[in-house]
Each structure stands twice: as structure tokens, then as C-alpha cells.
Amino acid sequence: xxxxxxxxxxxxxxxxxxxxxxxxxxxxxxxxxxxxxxxxxxxxxxxxxxxxxxxxxxxxxxxxxxxxxxxxxxxxxxxxxxxxxxxxxxxxxxxxxxxxxxxxxxxxxxxxxxxxxxxxxxxxxxxxxxxxxxxxxxxxxxxxxxxxxxxxxxxxxxxxxxxxxxxxxxxxxxxxxxxxxxxxxxxxxxxxxxxxxxxxxxxxxxxxxxxxxxxxxxxxxxxxxxxxxxxxxxxxxxxxxxxxxxxxxxxxxxxxxxxxxxxxxxxxxxxxxxxxxxxxxxx
Ligand SMILES: Nc1ncnc2c1ncn2[C@@H]1O[C@H](COP(=O)(O)OP(=O)(O)O)[C@@H](O)[C@H]1O
Ligand SMILES: [Mg+2]
Numbered sequence: 001x002x003x004x005x006x007x008x009x010x011x012x013x014x015x016x017x018x019x020x021x022x023x024x025x026x027x028x029x030x031x032x033x034x035x036x037x038x039x040x041x042x043x044x045x046x047x048x049x050x051x052x053x054x055x056x057x058x059x060x061x062x063x064x065x066x067x068x069x070x071x072x073x074x075x076x077x078x079x080x081x082x083x084x085x086x087x088x089x090x091x092x093x094x095x096x097x098x099x100x101x102x103x104x105x106x107x108x109x110x111x112x113x114x115x116x117x118x119x120x121x122x123x124x125x126x127x128x129x130x131x132x133x134x135x136x137x138x139x140x141x142x143x144x145x146x147x148x149x150x151x152x153x154x155x156x157x158x159x160x161x162x163x164x165x166x167x168x169x170x171x172x173x174x175x176x177x178x179x180x181x182x183x184x185x186x187x188x189x190x191x192x193x194x195x196x197x198x199x200x201x202x203x204x205x206x207x208x209x210x211x212x213x214x215x216x217x218x219x220x221x222x223x224x225x226x227x228x229x230x231x232x233x234x235x236x237x238x239x240x241x242x243x244x245x246x247x248x249x250x251x252x253x254x255x256x257x258x259x260x261x262x263x264x265x266x267x268x269x270x271x272x273x274x275x276x277x278x279x280x281x282x283x
Contacts, residue, residue, distance in 0.1 A: 006033065006045045009116045016043065016120070028187070031045055033123060033131070037255075042109065042123040046091050046187075060167060063194025064089065087117075094187040095119055099166060105240065106155045107182045118274050127178040127183040135181060135212065136171040142277060143271040145216035151180050153225045153244055156202065160233050161240045164189045165198045169205035171212040192233070199230055222260045224248040 003011055003019050008102040008126045010016040018035040023042070025031075078167035100120065102110055110122040124132040140148070152174070159166060166173075166189055173185040192198045206226035214220040223246030231248070246264075247257055 004030070004045065006116060006118055007034070010043070010113075010118055010120070011116070015113060015115065016041075019043075034120075036112075036120070039110065040123050042121050044094075044119040044121070046087075046117045046119075048087070059189055059197050060188045060195075061089075062196060063191045064093070074220075084142075089121070090187050093189060094185075095190040097186040099165065100162050101159060101183075104158050106158045107151075107180070110183065110185060110187070124175045124177050124182050124184070126176075131179045132175040132182065134172055135174040135176055138176045140216050140217070142217040143267055145213040146220065147271060148180050149175075149209065149213035149217070149220055150244075151231065152183075153206070153246070154156060155181070155183055156206060156209075156225070157169070157229050157238065157242065157244060158240050159201065159253075160192055160229060161238055163192050165192050165195075165202045166205050167201045170208045174209075202226055202230060207237075217264075219260045219264055220246075221261070222246075222257050224257075228247055252276055 001019050009017055016034045016036055018033055020033040020040070023031040023033055028047055030045045030189070032045065034041050034043045057148055059061060078202060078243060091114060095111050098108050098111035098119075101108045112120040112122075114120070126132045129179065152169075156166070156169070164182065164186075166186060168185060168188050169183065173183065175182045175184055190198050191199055192202075195201075203226045206229070208221055210225070225244060225246050227248040228244060228246065232242060245261060247261060
């Protein structure tokens with residue numbers, strides 16, 4: 001297809017060879033499938049700040065470090081220079097978050113570059129090599145929902161250990177490939193320590209995910225991962241490999257939750273056995 005004008009500089013620089021198709025045109029970005037040599041990748045082109053809703057920008061940007069003080073002052077004043085700086089900070093926040101999270105072992109697309117408002121990253125695909133569906137378009141068994149929900153909870157934990165809260169985690173910002181959920185769309189990721197809204201955002205992120213997976217496994221509604229994760233974090237006890245239970249001590253439903261967790265663990269064990277059996281059969 002015709003090269004969109006924002007991608008042209010990347011073509012000129014030899015980073016992109018071809019634009020294959022447009023995947024999505026969202027409120028905040030257009031997403032394209034591009035070819036870079038022999039690789040098929042994803043290019044996310046940010047829309048101008050003016051076209052984007054900056055309603056909640058202040059809430060997200062609190063605590064975000066701006067190294068250069070001229071830049072910081074300009075951003076506060078909202079001058080033209082300031083808006084440009086704010087725009088670049090927003091775009092860099094996503095590529096910075098992707099690099100940080102990929103190295104922290106969170107399943108996110110591998111980022112390659114961010115240039116002129118275009119983020120070049122791995123294209124997430126399904127087992128047939130087609131673009132992976134969003135979680136919103138995927139339905140699954142109760143066992144699968146419990147397994148994938150736990151994977152997302154571990155991702156939220158690892159993100160927090162790396163100092164970030166997603167801030168817009170929902171079934172629209174999770175893709176599903178053959179290995180499970182992959183988290184995307186991170187320009188608004190907030191600094192967990194410096195931002196006073198971090199806990200509220202983590203609560204919302206976890207609750208969104210729990211609500212979605214609970215459609216398939218209603219027992220998940222009784223879990224309280226957001227409280228467990230935040231409390232461990234606040235007490236300096238959260239590590240990337242900390243086991244999570246979904247239980248929270250102060251929970252008034254403690255008795256029920258125990259029973260539910262046993263049930264969940266039994267289902268997980270069964271699923272594990274089933275997989276081992278399948279693997280054995282394959283051998
Ligand atoms: N790395 C990727 N691989 C495959 N599809 C992607 C990738 N990144 C984004 N998409 C697709 O583009 C859509 C919009 O991207 P997203 O980062 O969520 O931007 P927006 O801010 O517009 O929501 C996603 O919902 C998804 O369908
Ligand atoms: Mg999105």
C-alpha cells in the first residue's frame with residue numbers, strides 16, 4: 001500500500017521496506033503491518049496530541065521524570081514547545097516501558113525502535129501466522145481462563161517489580177497468541193512509586209482482567225490479587241518470582257475463598273495433567 005507520510009522517514013532510513021496493510025485506526029494511533037527485510041513487524045503511528053484525548057493526561061503524568069528542566073517548565077506551561085515535549089515524552093514512555101518490561105520477563109511485543117512518532121515492534125501473531133486476536137474477541141474454557149488469568153496476574157506483578165503500573169489494562173489491550181496473553185498499549189504506564197494514582201490504577205487493571213476472565217470461570221470473582229500484590233509491594237516483599245494466591249488476609253470471605261482456591265488449584269492440576277498426557281501421546 002501507499003506509504004503513510006509518518007512512516008516515510010523510516011523507509012528513507014532503511015528501517016522499513018514496505019507497508020503491507022493498516023491493522024487498526026484507533027483514537028490514539030494507527031497501527032500498520034510492515035516489512036523490514038525478511039521480517040514482518042508492527043508499526044504504531046501516534047496521532048497528534050491535539051487529536052488525542054488528553055483529558056486524563058495529568059493523572060498519568062504525575063511523577064513522570066523529565067530530566068531537562070527547560071523541558072519540564074515548558075510542559076507545565078503548556079506552550080507550543082511544551083506540547084511537543086509532552087508528546088515526545090508520551091511516545092518515549094511506551095518504547096521505554098516495552099524495553100523495560102521485555103527485559104523484566106513480561107510478555108509484551110519486543111520493541112525495536114521509536115522514530116518520528118512511529119514505534120516499531122514485534123507483530124504478535126497466532127499459530128497460523130495471522131495477526132493475533134484481542135482478548136476481547138476470544139472465548140475459552142474455564143481451565144484456560146484460570147490459567148491465562150494467572151499469567152496476567154504474574155505479568156502485573158512483574159511490571160510492578162519493574163516500577164510500572166499499566167494504567168489501561170483491559171481485554172482490548174491484551175492480545176492472545178499460542179502461548180497466551182501478551183500485553184500491549186503502554187504509553188500511559190505510570191510510575192508505581194512516584195504516582196499517587198498508581199494503586200487505584202493497579203486495582204482497576206486487575207479488576208478489569210478478573211471481570212473478563214470470570215465470564216468463563218466465575219470462581220475468579222472471589223480472588224483479590226490487586227490487594228495481595230499491592231500489599232506485598234508496599235511492604236517491600238514483592239519479587240518477580242513471588243508466588244501469588246489471590247487470597248487476601250483481611251478478606252471477609254476468607255472461608256469461601258479458601259474453598260474456591262482449592263477448587264481452582266484442582267482445576268489447574270487437572271489441566272496440567274491433561275497437557276502432560278497429550279504430550280506423552282504426541283511422543
Ligand atoms: N504488536 C502488535 N501486534 C499485533 N497487533 C497489534 C500490536 N500492537 C497493536 N496491535 C493492534 O492495534 C490495536 C491498537 O493498538 P494499541 O497499542 O492498543 O493502540 P490504541 O492506543 O489505539 O488503543 C490493538 O488493539 C491491536 O489490535
Ligand atoms: Mg489500545
